[in-house]
Every structure is written in C-alpha cells, then in structure tokens.
Amino acid sequence: MGAVLVLCEVSGNALRPASLPALSAARALAAHHGGPVVAVLIGQGLSAAAADAARYAARVLTFDDARLAAPMAETYAPVLVAAMKAAGGTALLGTATSTGKDVLPRAAALLGAGMASDVVRVDGANRFRRPAYAGNALCDIEVASPTIVASVRQTAFAPAEPATTPGAIEAGAAGAIDALGTEVVSVQATKSARPELGDAKIVVSGGRGMKLGENFKILEELTDLLGGALGASRAACDAGMVPNDLQVGQTGKIVAPQLYVAVAISGAIQHLAGMKGSKVIVAINKDAEAPIFQLADYGLVATWETAVPELIAEVKKVKAAAG
C-alpha cells in the first residue's frame, strides 16, 4: 500500500504544466502500488501552486523555504527523501525536464532505488517501457529495488485531469537544508511569448540548411503565425545558429505536437528520435532523398528560401478565410 510521490515543478507561482503528465503516470502506477498519489512541491511561496496540485493528487506535501527557492539537486534530493519517508512512498516520479533529469537520479542514489528514465508506458508495479538507442529500440525494464524512481516523458502521457475532490495540503518537514556550498547565481530567462517546446501544439524547426542564425527570423515569423514553438536540429544548434535550448532530438527536447514542420532538416536519426511521435509531420527540404521524407506525412521538395515565404502567405490566406 505504498504511496506514489510526484515531484511537481513550480514556475512563477503556478504548477508547471509539464508536471501534469507525471501526475497522470503516477495514477497509473498508483493502481499497482495501492497507495495514493502525493504531489510534492518544493520552493518558496507555494500556496497557489499547491492549491493547483491539490486538484490532481489525494495529498499535497509542500516544502516552502527561502533556501529552496532555486531548484538544486543538492537541496531538493534530500527533501524528496524526507517526503518519501513522511508519506510512506514506494515510488517517486517526475517529468524528464531539466530539473527532473538533474534531481531525480540523485534522489534515487539517496533512496538506494533503481531509476527508470524517460518512461513512456507503465506496465506494472515495477515494470516500465522506455526508449533507448535514440528511440530505435523500446526497452522493457523492471526495477528490482523496493523503492522505485522514474522520470516520465512529457509527451507520452496525457496531462492529468482534475479529480472530483481536491486533495489535502500539508507542510512537510524538510529537515536540514545543506546546499554543500553551492549556489544558483542567476537564471537568464529565455524571453519568449511562444509556448514551451514540450507543450506546443505546433512546432516549426530549422536545420543546418538554414545556413545562418539570421535566417531563422523567417521561421520565427511562420512559427508565430501558427502560434507554435520554434525548434532546431542539433546541427543548427551546433553551428551556433540558435541557442541549444531549442534543440529537438535524442539529446535535446522530445516533442510530439499536432503538427511538426521540419525545414531544411535532413533527418538524422538523432533528430528523428525527438519528433517522430508528432501527429502530423511536414518536411520541406531541397534534397528529395533526405531521410526526413521517409517519415513525413507531407513532403515538399523545395528550398526554404522559396517555400517558407510562400507558406507564410498561404497560411495567412487560410487564416483570413477562416476569419
């Protein structure tokens, strides 16, 4: 009858939408563990986010402390251990975000727990499915330790729906907080009015064929017209055309939007690993033999220089007609 705990992330004062798929996976796992889903919130000024999390979990544990304001593995991992003890947890989940990937394995080490990374399916109390080899294999794994830690792939689980009755919110006891002499000096937020890559319904990505960073301006125009998020292949990030946090692929962000538009991206295995779960894939590439066409629903053999301005004009027409 163990509880399933979920590291719920906080952005500003709100529950981060990226945590909803983890809450959804936690419900599936809780059916096997027999206990409740417990949301764990760590940070400073958590009341609004906690109220939001209570809509999805039977119990909410908050660890509200100025010293926990910035996510740091050194301070968060021991708090998660304290939360597991307090709630009688047998499993700890989170989303495979930059924070989840940083904090959860450290928590697993402290718990003596085996960890499943980037889970796409829950198959039992300790059995999960996850991709490996850049998504070229799906791997069924069993976690043999009594306590289980897992990060879930955001795009593989639908966001949790609110429950009928909200859960109880309690303040947890964090115990000693020791940052080990480490501090987050600053966070330079990416200023963007666009949705986060992981949450976006439409993603427009550019590849090496865009040649220069300034050429991404026209992709930005298309992205904003469609109300989507901008992405890029690793080759484009490597070449310094765009920041690395736009990278879609095995070692970047994993996306699965309704529409993915790949512009001047050849389709290296490593890129495909990050977007092949998209519902509809459009590829625009001047090379008719580019591997991206092998999985595109709609392929257009054209240079981006001609196709993207036309595409912007056509989309505008359609939007105008739809009024």
Next chain:
Amino acid sequence: MKILVTCKRVPNPEQKLKLAGGKVDLATATWQINTFDEYAVETALRLTEKGKGGERSGEVVAVSIGPKEVTQQLRGVLAMGADRGLLVIADEAGLDADAVARILAKIVEQEKPDLVVLGKQTVDGDANQVGQILAGLLGWPQATFLASIRLAADGKTATTTREVDAGVEEKRVRLPAVVTVDLRIIGKKAVRNEALAPADAEWEETQRYASLKGIMAAKKKEIKELTMPDLGVAATPLVKVVAYEAPPARKAGAKVGSVEELVAKLHNEAKVI
C-alpha cells in the same frame, strides 16, 4: 588539479540497430567513445591547459568500464592527451547506472580527484543518470548539462552555466564536485581554468583529435586494469532489462507539388491549421 573523466564505449550510432529475439545484436557493431564523453575529455584537458596548445598543469585520468577490447578506445583518449587510463573489466551490458556509479565512487575514493567530468548521457542507454547518482553517493555538489565551466584561480570553486528549460542558469559549485557536459562545452571559450589560462584564451570549436605525436605518446601511457571484486562492487543491477523491441515504423506519406497544395491538405485533410 586532478580530474577524473569517464569514457564509455558505445556502438556507432550511425549504424542501423539490429534487434533479434528481444535483444540488441551488437555482434557486428563498431565501437567508439560516447560523443558526450569525448566532450568531457576535451573539457578536462582544457582545464589543465594554459590555453590552446599551451603548457599543461594537472592530471587527467580517463576511466572506462567494459571488456578488455575497450583498451583500444581508451588508448584513443590517451592520444587526445589524457595522462593515464583505468579500465574496469566488466560486461557493461549487465550493469545499470547505479552499478556504474558505484564503481566510479570507489575509483573516486582511490584517486581522490578534485573534479569528475562525465558526458551528460550515453547515446546507447540514453538514461542520463550516472553523474547525478555518483554525486549523490559521494555527497558532492553537482552541475549537470554544462554549457560552460570556469574554475576559480584558487581551485576551490567552479562557476558553470547550464541550459535549463527556463533559460540559462549560472551555478557555482564548491569542489570537489561532479559535472556533466552538454554540447556547448566545446565552444571556443566555454572552458577555462583561471589559474592557468588567460581571460582571452580560445580553443578550437570541437573536441580535439589525436595528433600523430599524441598517438605515439599514448603508447607509453599506463592503462591500469581493475576488476569489480578489486573495487568491492557487486554487479547487481537495480534496473533489469526484460526485452528490447523495435518501435512501430512510421510510414512515409506523400510528396506535395506546391506550397498551396501543402497548406490545403494541412487545412482540409489533416485539419491541423
């Protein structure tokens, strides 16, 4: 400054993955060092250099876990410039991230490095766990997915930048620490030891390749072999692989003749715009 750097061999990611009977067939795989570990080696070397091609100060110890054949890949890392190698003989396929981290923790106990540098993930297992577990086991600070690192002149702290979902985070860690590196770390000015390299020091924007001189020098460098019983670590994985399966194939759709046709199909057929 003594730096321990991890080097895992992985099957060449450009080769088509063979799956048979629920297993990954690696019989004909060619092996190479995980790219992010190559970046880790580059990072460690820069941290011991007075600028590109400059004099070195400090020691870089490269560690790998695997069968004896990994000597070949480890020799390549020594040819890049690492000072000596450690090879823990084991069937790496039977180890999970926890077991690997336990092995590394024992090596850290023996070697007492000031810094451990790892690639942020291996491109075969894709788990992205080992550095974080190691830091947890050691009770050391950690800085993961680094885009840059600057070692303070007094050698007591490192200031790092990390590309996180919210933007770029600057994190300062006290040494000894565990860090894992992402692709930005091989930028021209991404790595610097303030005690050695001037502020304007620049390197090539890539991991270095072995020079002929480096290859010759590497032949004389030590690769010490260790076993798991030597280290007192049992190979009992907490995470067990049950089976591998090929993902469902996505079939190619149709080519369209024009942008107009494309937009019409996206609007009327796929209904996504």
